[in-house]
Amino acid sequence: MASQTPALPQSYAPGANSIFSDQSGFFSLDSNVPGLSKVILNQLNMKDYGEYRAAVEGKSKGVLFRNYKEMFQKMEETFKFCTGCNRLPEHLTEGQTLKRCVKCLNVYYCAKDCQKKDWPHHKKVCKILRLVAIDRLVEWLIFTGDLPIPTQKWSRSAADVKSWDDWLPIQEDLPQSLEKIISSANMATLWKNVSRTRPDVDDLRQSLWRIQSEFLSRVLTVGMAIQHFALDPYSKPLTVHLVGVSHNETMGARVTDYDELSHMFSGHQGIEIVMVGPEVVDGPIVRPPLRAFGPKHKVYISAYKSLYHQFWEDVIEKGDAAKPDIVVGFHPGFHANQGLVEGWLPTLLLLRDYNIPSFFTMYSEMELKYSLEILLELEVHIIDSGPNPFTSQKPEQVQACPNKPPVYCNSHYVQFQGLLPQQD
Numbered sequence: 001m002a003s004q005t006p007a008l009p010q011s012y013a014p015g016a017n018s019i020f021s022d023q024s025g026f027f028s029l030d031s032n033v034p035g036l037s038k039v040i041l042n043q044l045n046m047k048d049y050g051e052y053r054a055a056v057e058g059k060s061k062g063v064l065f066r067n068y069k070e071m072f073q074k075m076e077e078t079f080k081f082c083t084g085c086n087r088l089p090e091h092l093t094e095g096q097t098l099k100r101c102v103k104c105l106n107v108y109y110c111a112k113d114c115q116k117k118d119w120p121h122h123k124k125v126c127k128i129l130r131l132v133a134i135d136r137l138v139e140w141l142i143f144t145g146d147l148p149i150p151t152q153k154w155s156r157s158a159a160d161v162k163s164w165d166d167w168l169p170i171q172e173d174l175p176q177s178l179e180k181i182i183s184s185a186n187m188a189t190l191w192k193n194v195s196r197t198r199p200d201v202d203d204l205r206q207s208l209w210r211i212q213s214e215f216l217s218r219v220l221t222v223g224m225a226i227q228h229f230a231l232d233p234y235s236k237p238l239t240v241h242l243v244g245v246s247h248n249e250t251m252g253a254r255v256t257d258y259d260e261l262s263h264m265f266s267g268h269q270g271i272e273i274v275m276v277g278p279e280v281v282d283g284p285i286v287r288p289p290l291r292a293f294g295p296k297h298k299v300y301i302s303a304y305k306s307l308y309h310q311f312w313e314d315v316i317e318k319g320d321a322a323k324p325d326i327v328v329g330f331h332p333g334f335h336a337n338q339g340l341v342e343g344w345l346p347t348l349l350l351l352r353d354y355n356i357p358s359f360f361t362m363y364s365e366m367e368l369k370y371s372l373e374i375l376l377e378l379e380v381h382i383i384d385s386g387p388n389p390f391t392s393q394k395p396e397q398v399q400a401c402p403n404k405p406p407v408y409c410n411s412h413y414v415q416f417q418g419l420l421p422q423q424d
């Protein structure tokens with residue numbers, strides 16, 4: 001029987017100089033389900049974390065599968081451990097197999113007894129985990145190019161579109177586009193190769209929309225941030241810096257990913273999006289930031305691999321990139337101590353001391369609360385905060401703790417600028 005204490009090779013453990021979010025993610029996987037990170041690497045045919053990173057950053061050929069069936073199977077294996085007692089398949093006694101909860105088809109149990117004991121916890125999330133299990137397969141349609149769905153010009157002004165409920169009616173073609181994907185060849189290929197039956201049309205329709213909403217949530221949040229600070233994209237070009245971008249946001253990113261801003265502010269003077277973060281993945285968006293104004297009426301994306309304060313020192317101060325009109329960060333997670341001290345503190349102080357309009361999002365109300373405390377400690381002037389009307393609709397499961405309530409990308413936001421006004 002293998003040891004129950006997480007035996008992390010040196011390269012997995014969050015080192016003193018690590019600010020990589022997925023590296024600490026790997027660590028938390030193992031502290032919840034000992035050995036899970038190893039299972040994931042095995043499934044991906046990788047020997048260690050370094051190889052995983054190289055693949056993520058596009059430096060190696062990456063994950064090779066013989067066919068789709070194998071790919072989906074390996075992906076599913078990473079979810080195979082008993083939700084009750086955390087045992088992995090290799091820790092089961094002979095003749096024992098992990099069985100899936102028939103309601104959600106998402107979590108596994110080693111025995112009826114384990115499932116029974118876990119039900120009081122699991123029943124609170126079983127319904128929503130059923131959706132997560134569908135989404136994680138349907139998400140494959142991003143890699144095939146079926147998602148995200150192209151959007152339409154806005155028939156209303158940006159100021160009138162305050163939430164998804166306002167945005168959806170101006171997207172008249174959306175229902176038709178969803179039906180087209182549902183009946184597409186790729187959708188058929190997907191369900192032919194996974195180990196479960198195809199959900200009904202309504203389930204698929206809603207899943208496609210949830211994934212689409214996660215993609216658009218980022219763009220619409222940037223647009224909302226521009227309006228919150230009353231910046232006017234019609235009177236002058238705008239430079240938007242996205243700080244702390246992760247490999248998720250830059251892997252497979254296309255130069256058209258923020259085009260929705262041109263629908264939102266039709267006829268604007270040019271908007272530049274500069275994505276900055278230590279996890280930026282090579283791709284078409286990795287090109288130098290603009291020194292002068294970009295093309296009118298167009299959104300121009302560039303990306304730079306660095307911590308933000310270093311980018312400021314190395315690029316902006318040398319005049320090689322424009323200063324930002326606004327800085328946006330998607331779940332920086334600076335409430336987690338380690339990240340704050342090593343990665344975010346210099347950036348937060350820079351944003352504060354240069355009086356830069358800043359807008360950050362969080363995964364949950366709890367994370368917002370902790371983030372506000374940190375910003376207050378730093379004497380940052382908080383202008384506004386609360387639930388984001390353009391939150392992602394797609395629930396995110398905490399993989400190693402499936403019974404934890406799922407969270408949503410960009411569910412909350414905080415708007416801040418400069419130093420807290422001094423009271424006397």
Ligand SMILES: [Zn+2]
Pocket residue numbers: 082083084085086087109110111114
């Ligand atoms: Zn068990």
Ligand SMILES: [Zn+2]
Pocket residue numbers: 101102103104105106107122126127129
């Ligand atoms: Zn369930």
